[in-house]
Amino acid sequence: MLLRESGRHTNNDFNLNHVTAAEGDAGVAHGALLRELTEATISGDWLHLGEIRAEAELKMGKQQVVDALTVAAAFNGITRVADATGIPLDDNTAQVTDSMRAETGIANFDYSVKSERYDLRS
Amino acid sequence: MYPENSGLRENLTTAHAASWADISKPGDFLNAKERVAVVRAAREALDCNLCADRKAALSPNAVSGDHHCTTDVLDPQVIDFIHRLRTDPGRITRTVFEEVTQVISREQYVEIVAVLNSSVIIDTLHNALGLGWAPLPKPQRGLPSGNRNPDAVDEGAWVPILAVAENDLANTGLPRVPNIARSLGLVPSALGLFFQTFRPHYALKDIDLSISQAQAEFVAARVSAMNECFY
Numbered sequence: 021m022l023l024r025e026s027g028r029h030t031n032n033d034f035n036l037n038h039v040t041a042a043e044g045d046a047g048v049a050h051g052a053l054l055r056e057l058t059e060a061t062i063s064g065d066w067l068h069l070g071e072i073r074a075e076a077e078l079k080m081g082k083q084q085v086v087d088a089l090t091v092a093a094a095f096n097g098i099t100r101v102a103d104a105t106g107i108p109l110d111d112n113t114a115q116v117t118d119s120m121r122a123e124t125g126i127a128n129f130d131y132s133v134k135s136e137r138y139d140l141r142s
Numbered sequence: 143m144y145p146e147n148s149g150l151r152e153n154l155t156t157a158h159a160a161s162w163a164d165i166s167k168p169g170d171f172l173n174a175k176e177r178v179a180v181v182r183a184a185r186e187a188l189d190c191n192l193c194a195d196r197k198a199a200l201s202p203n204a205v206s207g208d209h210h211c212t213t214d215v216l217d218p219q220v221i222d223f224i225h226r227l228r229t230d231p232g233r234i235t236r237t238v239f240e241e242v243t244q245v246i247s248r249e250q251y252v253e254i255v256a257v258l259n260s261s262v263i264i265d266t267l268h269n270a271l272g273l274g275w276a277p278l279p280k281p282q283r284g285l286p287s288g289n290r291n292p293d294a295v296d297e298g299a300w301v302p303i304l305a306v307a308e309n310d311l312a313n314t315g316l317p318r319v320p321n322i323a324r325s326l327g328l329v330p331s332a333l334g335l336f337f338q339t340f341r342p343h344y345a346l347k348d349i350d351l352s353i354s355q356a357q358a359e360f361v362a363a364r365v366s367a368m369n370e371c372f373y
Contacts, residue, residue, distance in 0.1 A: 048356045048357050049356075054357060054361055054364075055360075058365060059364070073270075073272070083149055083352040084352045086150060086271070088357065090351065091343060091344055091361045091362055092266070093263050093267035095344075097336070098322060098340055099373075100231045101255060101336060102373035103232065103234045103369065103372075104227055104255045106300035107298075107303065107324075107373055108298040110321050129370045130372050
């Protein structure tokens, strides 16, 4: 949702489906490299991350790579805070992102939906 | 805790050093040994066969066994929660929360979430930069102070959260105090620890990094999707 807000501020139209899909750059600069850096970081694929970091440093510069990893690290933590506390969406966010959550598949991550899906016992 | 040529900003390295030092001290509901054990357990989860098998299963509850664990200062149910939150956060449910809070208080739960996720941020950044693990801090003596926020409120989260007077809308279209910033408010020091660690990494607007706000949002959104985070 914040990506959509960034697009409004910069008059760019970002494809939010690329955020939840397996590929695509969503229309942001160096999107493909940012995606690879992020995915290797979050999945803990450190060998691949070393390779993609070197490639990205050539194309984006070291500082941008460091800053992208800085953001990825932060959200690796804060998403777990949300997941562990079950906090509800903020009222305004819930209202303005209703169709976007359905469109991108984010609605499937709703905590009540997760309970139905994952609390099965063997 | 970072080399000088890391490319990281000084406010971030200073904040991380402060958080690492804070984890080594008694908290409000955990002693320092327990806090450092949370970090150790979170790291061990990444090499845990049970967690790997659960991650691959249709439901994590379909697989049972023992976690890879070298610490004996935390209850096994707490170890299970820590491993789940570290390796499979998208499948943490209210049932998991309710089970673990049968053996610990909600305040201890909130403190564990704060310590664990502060360490996740620091550990993720270290590994992403190819630095390996930062050495665990040495636990300091002392007792938890028991300081909780008596004014925390129930607003539909699993735990009481920080009360705010009103959701004052800023020009981002988002609440000025989003729920995520209130989520650990039951234990003020936990809230402080986590956001001390997080704050230098990101801003909702006018981000002070060499990448654009849109690039930062793309990375953030992709992490959220990978971790199946609804919020």
